[in-house]
Amino acid sequence: MSVSVRRILAGAATGALLLGLTTGCGSSGSTSSDGTVTLRYAIWDAVQKPALEKSIAAFEKQHPNIKVKIELNAWAQYWSKLQTQLAGRTAPDVFWDHVAYFPQFAQQGVLADLTPYIKADKLDTSVYDPKLLSGWEQDGKQYGLPKDWDTIAQVYNKTMLKAAGLTQEQLSALSWNTADGGTFVKALQKLTIDENGKHPDEAGFDSKHVKQYGLALASPNGQTDWWNAATQNGCKLQDKAWGKWTIDQPSCVEAIQFIRDLRLKYHVAVPASVTNTPNGAALPQVMARKQAAVVWDGSWDLNAYQSSMQDNFGVAELPSGPVGKGTVYNGLSNALYTGSAHPKEAWELVKWLGSEESQKIIVATGSVWPGIPTLNQEFVDVWKKKGVDVSAFSEEAAGTTTGYPLTTSSATYNIKVLDAFNQVWLGQQSAQKAAESVNEQSNAAVK
């Protein structure tokens, strides 16, 4: 067979070869000759890995016969890799689960129902925030124990805020509107400086050569940018849980338009060409480069800011919009794979990660807010010692929140929204058009 013909066949086999990969991803946890069981534990956030390693070290000490191997895959690859492993029956024994993908997994029967384990071990699940616990429940079955919770707030550079004559309290009390941007835009104008030291509301401001922006926004799906503005404008992302997407409603489109205006009309936010996923810079990176004074980001990134800015950052509440305050509230869980060769040991790990003992270890590192609410104060205290007041996250959690949309169409939504909204932020597409097309395509994928 000639080389060219082989290459042609290779063309047809593209899909097949990729499918073939599914069989080669390694097997589920293994048992070695001395009876030690090795569990695989998949996560997607590198920032949280050091904290988890600490918790797992304690777990391994208590269970000398179990070893845990953490498998880190970035968010962008995590789900396609996991789904492929699930199809090849080589998924990790325990893995991070997200509300966006939970329904689909529950339907596919790859998540073990924890109820029998909970009953057998007489585990007290009342320690968890009921809102978080019920999020992982479907048809009376419990598919995960709450790992953490998160909200979005404004992380700011202390030096820059001070230089503009603003305080954390003032930053938390700002409000925006669609007419003139409100006090929020006014404050961001103060924080935005071009190379000649001029602000966007001054004559002669050069929007092409900005030294420092007031704000930086980035999100592959909306969670850390426009979903928050949408909540503050009374927009509902869905008509009801498991229902239709409604992001083409006026209240949503206005919020999207406002986020777009921050960049393109008011020139107070870092251009999309710098922050758009996938080739853009991550928010902690933008702050480390001193490109922006404030970012909207999730509580899970606190340690990333600390490693690049030490104690020169603070956390303020998001501004209020035309309808009021609002943030996106979410949390993760640890799921147990039904195909695990060591379900007992894997359950021990899930139980441990959900336990107060483990969550205390995590909290002590300042990694993420705990799934057990009585530990919230400890988290605040840990950060207070580091010189950062993180109570804005919990203040917001107690107010108006939007949960992560519950839908079977997350995969479609995530792909469509990334491409369409990147174009909106660049000024290549209108907010209305993008919202309509994403809404239509995502609804077509609802099962």
Next chain:
Amino acid sequence: MEAYILLTPSLIGFLLFLLAPIAGVVVISFFDWNLMGSPRFVGLANYREIAGDSEVWRAVRNTVYYVVLNIPAQTVLALLLALAMNRRMRGGKVLRVLFVLPWMAMPVALGIVWNWAFDPQHGVINQFLSLFGVDGPAWLSSTTWAMPVLASVNVWQYTGYTMLFLLAGLQAIPESLYEAADLDGAGPVQRFFRITLPLLRPSMFFVLVTNTIGSFQMFDTVYVMTQGGPGGSTDTMNFHIYQQAFQLFRSGYASALAMLLFALILLVTAAQVLYFRKRTVYDFS
């Protein structure tokens, strides 16, 4: 009989890892299957959906555009390089290795490095342009520039590799032909078009056919640098297949798309074969 025994190892590999998956793709393309549940037979529904799917045809256009940007530039550059390298000079071998180095590097690592280079504010390319007072565009955020950037990265990566084949072809041309041409008073231009190019045809054929097929299957650079964006402007066939199969988990539809890509490549390759077959091949071996 012995021959078949000796062939067995490679035959097993061929059957298991090439022929079986190909057959699998053909079969799966008639099913609706999310890789997890049981597949549902849908007949030609996937193919009918392709016909009305504007994103697929955009991906076909993008792929063809990429091939058109990539192949001529890469071939001409490789030919020029090969001609330059085909004379005895000091350090020639070192240069040859340098030109081939990009081809040996990991495409994913290269994509990440090029991402830095094309960064609108901090990238070396725009920093360099700013020395001349030029405000470089946001390369990878521009629907106009993103595809040419991807093509140029691939040209840079594969030109040295292509050059090797052409260089081998050049070195197989007997010196006596050029001497005879000199005696007949042929100039350098005539020598190139009357001797070099016609005699390079077998190498050219091989290079064009394999590179074109490779270009139609381009994936890693898109995956690392743009994920098909901005605005779908770099969503090539292979990336679209990946997205359908491994992000949306529609393996039936993705398989049907793979069949479409196969048909496209077959068509283009057949055209190339026909074109070269009409021309004489001079064999001096």
